[in-house]
Amino acid sequence: MSSKVGISQLASTKTDATRxxxxxxxxxxxxxxxxxxPVWPVFPGLLLSLLDLLKFPVSLSARxxxxxxxxxxxxxxxxxxQNTSPFIMLVHHRHRFESWxxxxxxxxxxxxxxxxxxxxxxxxxxxxxxxxxxxxHRDSMGVKQRYGRGVESWVQWLKAGxxxxxxxxxxxxxxxxxxxxxxWIDSPKSLKMCEPDLKLLGDGRGIEATxxxxxxxxxxxxxxxxxxxxxxxxxxxxxxxxxxxDGIYHASIPPSHSTVILYxxxxxxxxxxxxxxxxxxxxxxxxxxxxQPGVVEFTVSLEKDxxxxxxILLLTGRPLGHNVVAAGSFVMNSEAEIQQANIDYSxxxxxxxWDHKIxxxxxxxxVADHWEKMERRN
Numbered sequence: 001m002s003s004k005v006g007i008s009q010l011a012s013t014k015t016d017a018t019r020x021x022x023x024x025x026x027x028x029x030x031x032x033x034x035x036x037x038p039v040w041p042v043f044p045g046l047l048l049s050l051l052d053l054l055k056f057p058v059s060l061s062a063r064x065x066x067x068x069x070x071x072x073x074x075x076x077x078x079x080x081x082q083n084t085s086p087f088i089m090l091v092h093h094r095h096r097f098e099s100w101x102x103x104x105x106x107x108x109x110x111x112x113x114x115x116x117x118x119x120x121x122x123x124x125x126x127x128x129x130x131x132x133x134x135x136x137h138r139d140s141m142g143v144k145q146r147y148g149r150g151v152e153s154w155v156q157w158l159k160a161g162x163x164x165x166x167x168x169x170x171x172x173x174x175x176x177x178x179x180x181x182x183x184w185i186d187s188p189k190s191l192k193m194c195e196p197d198l199k200l201l202g203d204g205r206g207i208e209a210t211x212x213x214x215x216x217x218x219x220x221x222x223x224x225x226x227x228x229x230x231x232x233x234x235x236x237x238x239x240x241x242x243x244x245x246d247g248i249y250h251a252s253i254p255p256s257h258s259t260v261i262l263y264x265x266x267x268x269x270x271x272x273x274x275x276x277x278x279x280x281x282x283x284x285x286x287x288x289x290x291x292q293p294g295v296v297e298f299t300v301s302l303e304k305d306x307x308x309x310x311x312i313l314l315l316t317g318r319p320l321g322h323n324v325v326a327a328g329s330f331v332m333n334s335e336a337e338i339q340q341a342n343i344d345y346s347x348x349x350x351x352x353x354w355d356h357k358i359x360x361x362x363x364x365x366x367v368a369d370h371w372e373k374m375e376r377r378n
Contacts, residue, residue: 040095045071059273070096086230115169121160133178139166140351153200163350215245258293267310
């Protein structure tokens, strides 16, 4: 997905680093509550943002967004100074497309389509995880994919390499409710100009769910290539605390993964919304924590006196150790490489944008015609 705000520094709320209850060693470097922007549908999203501005508890707008309204997106561009390599950005989408609201939807679509028209990527990978609903994808390689909940695959991993254009539109026919994560993962220098590729993943095919004790489920999403790409771990953790379930997750981090990011999608218990790290540091809902390098073990739990559920996204990775220059939807190692990416895009080296309203037959014909012209030109 294209995100002009994704690479820019975003206004956010941060707290100071917190420490483990039993040691003086800092566990959490920072906790950030990123902005949530109203869209799809705009008016409920504005209402939820107004509640936040009026200083209502964040738990109220989070609960209404998750259970009823949707209508917001939260782009999280990780601070460069904290070295979150190989992770560049995380976006959390939560939308709702009511069939009865067709008039407002059609009017809104004149200004903002229900998705992302053709746009380019180079030098990194996108991981799109559908939590509700799904997406329809078409690209400049002539590939069309449909994935989401209710179909065979619900995760797409795209390796942009030297460059690809793609469009992504919400598959509103799969579900009124739409929710997903998109994670931007940097590529090592050796893969920044490789051939683009993409894979669909589903349960038992690159995605494994296991029980981690009473009231704890871990879903692990594995990178589908063995080509020397970024070393990462992507996990969705679901906790449930009750009189018979502890709802505690014991995280074990590979020693080489000095980047650890934890995002709280939802969480309730003990009158608060969020989760506790090592039973001492609280991370509120719709916030992310960056942990200190070198942390290899910690626990995530609901409050001891509370009953409820929580869901978190845990990202860990081995830093690439190279310079990162990002502009728009290109992620390279130097300004010169960014300039070259813009030149290549303007010359059609990544493909040509198409009108998202055209049929599949017209789109395939446009893609094929473009590459035939490029071949003749070269």
